[in-house]
Amino acid sequence: MCLTVEHLSVSIHGNPILRDVSLCFPEGKRISILGPNGAGKSTLLRSLIGIQPLAAGRVLLKGKDIKALSRRELARHIAILPQGAEAPQDTTVEQLVGFGRFPYHSLFGQRDAKKDREVVEWALEIAHVDSLRKREVHSLSGGERQRAFLAMVLAQQPKILLLDEPTTYLDIAHQLEVMNIITEVNQKYGITVIMVLHDMNHALQFSNEVVIVKDHGIFASGTPEDIMTGETIAEVFGVQVDTFVNRNGQIVLSPVRLVGKQERLREGDF
């Protein structure tokens, strides 16, 4: 089964962001969306959960247009951790994670308080924030904060989790911690993870599918080993990379120099 995108087009203020994109995001996988700034990665991610108005096309969840689902129903299937999520200063981690149960509440409040509590406990534990539960979100470090928000969207019990640059602004230890949690969530609980990443090596190490977005469309998609070649990276990002294999046997890319427009300008063939 796939989360399927059909002939998707998006414009923002009259500028085309995505043009006629069709794609299948296979369920149960960890999928990275890569591409240069402004290529439409975040827009594609936002489209998948219906918070991006579409100019054309549709998104199918289990063969059903997501437009046919209410926001609330959709929130029980797909969760998103957007960039720039915020919380009032005195919100504790526990309260924040509790907000993840909102899609399961009725107009008058909780339907099943016991279930809510259990799921919140589970999410706190998975995201390694159970020891921080009484702390205020604003008193946390960047990495702790991101894990707290991760716990909140996990409390939605989604089948598909969308993450927009989950490791941006984090130090390398916190980056790895977040990526490990994401991997565990996928492997242990079968949650499909679709994430926008900037770090090529994270995409190589932590995903089993990669989608490369360039010039408002899909440039390539497939397994990271197949498509993240030096040739592709040079063509998409205009950066020449060297490829190594590290002691874990993982492929690692290292940028060498720009080979894009700037370079060609200098060589006078533009």
Add this chain to the structure above:
Amino acid sequence: MKYSSQGLKAHPVGILLVLAFLAFLGGLSSIMLGSVKIPAEEVWSTLFLGARGEHMQILMNIRLPRTIVAALVGVNLALSGAILQAVMKNPLADPHIIGISSGAGLFGILIMLLFPAYSHLVTPVAFLGAMGAAFLIYVLAWKNGIQPIRIILAGVAVSAFLSAFISALMILYSDRVHSALMWMVGGLSARSWPHVAMLWPYTLVAGAAALLAARHINILQLGDDMARGLGLRVEVTRVLLTALAALLAASSVSVVGLLGFVGLIVPHAARLLIGSDYRFLLPASAILGAAVLMYSDTVARIAFSPVELPVGILMAALGAPFFLFLLRRQL
């Protein structure tokens, strides 16, 4: 909105009870104190035992309805401000922002200055003016939904526009301007049972709706995209909550005039006491709003006796320094 949480860590329900007790004392003192002092025993026996004491007329027809109006206006304005601060994501948001004051002001003054014979219609007409101005700001700010920043900008523009007419009227009819001045400041003088009848349905219905929406407001505070991801229909929620805030504020302003600062200050003070969880912040704001207005009106009534100050003056005089105090705390 930033407040550090140093200070009380009491249980929210405990804080609500303390606030309710303070509000009760405020109501009692508002009924007892004034140019004629009514002893507490007489208040008790008249209200609850049906006794007919020597001050029964004053108590039943002046003090009690005025105190109730103060409480209801306090509740409505504080709830309106608390809702708007979350919906507009702006700590400066208060009922003025959505045009309530300029709309009610212009229409109220129009009646008072041009058609003084119809001055009994000031309240309903001002209500129409307030809702009309709020609606106009809505329409001007609408573009694929409501964005807080567009509402605020449209609100400033519409308010400035309507204020020009208010100023023009006050200059053209400067001989009749005294009643209009009282209205512009906001006061409770001579407010009685008809005003209570006008206010309470809004307090009850809109207040209940606001409390029901508290969890939705909590989600709204996480940012638009996050809220949508959690299943909240952000645009619909924002439109409904703004309408609710407009109703609450319009009902108050049309009864007491352009009473400022309650809608701005009380929610901030309540947040300081009880935190940002709207399930507690809304009731705390409501109770604190009632308490603040009952105390302030009592003081405004007796401080310069026999002259009675409009409570709006006292609110501004107290509110502005308190607002600065909040500002300093945040830095």
